[in-house]
Amino acid sequence: MIGVHLYGQPFDINAVQEICKKNNLFLIEDAAQAQGARYNGKTVGTFGEMACYSFYPGKI
Numbered sequence: 001m002i003g004v005h006l007y008g009q010p011f012d013i014n015a016v017q018e019i020c021k022k023n024n025l026f027l028i029e030d031a032a033q034a035q036g037a038r039y040n041g042k043t044v045g046t047f048g049e050m051a052c053y054s055f056y057p058g059k060i
C-alpha cells in the first residue's frame, strides 16, 4: 500500500499501518510533499518499508 503525505501533513500512519498488518501488505510512503514533517515525533518516510521523496524545487 502506498500512503501519500500531502501539503506537509502526515497521513494517518497508525491507521494505515494497521490495515497493512491485517492484510499482510508492505507500506510505502510517498513523502515528496512532506519532507521534515513528523508523526508521533518521528520523521515521515521512516515508518514504511521504503519511502520516496522529490527534489523538485516547488516541493516543501
Ligand SMILES: Cc1ncc(COP(=O)(O)O)c(C=O)c1O
Residues within 6 Å of the ligand: 004, 005, 030, 031, 032, 033, 053, 054, 055, 056
Ligand atoms: C506527492 C507526490 N509524490 C511524487 C511526486 C513526484 O515527484 P517528482 O516530480 O520529483 O518525481 C510529486 C510531484 O508532484 C508529488 O506531489
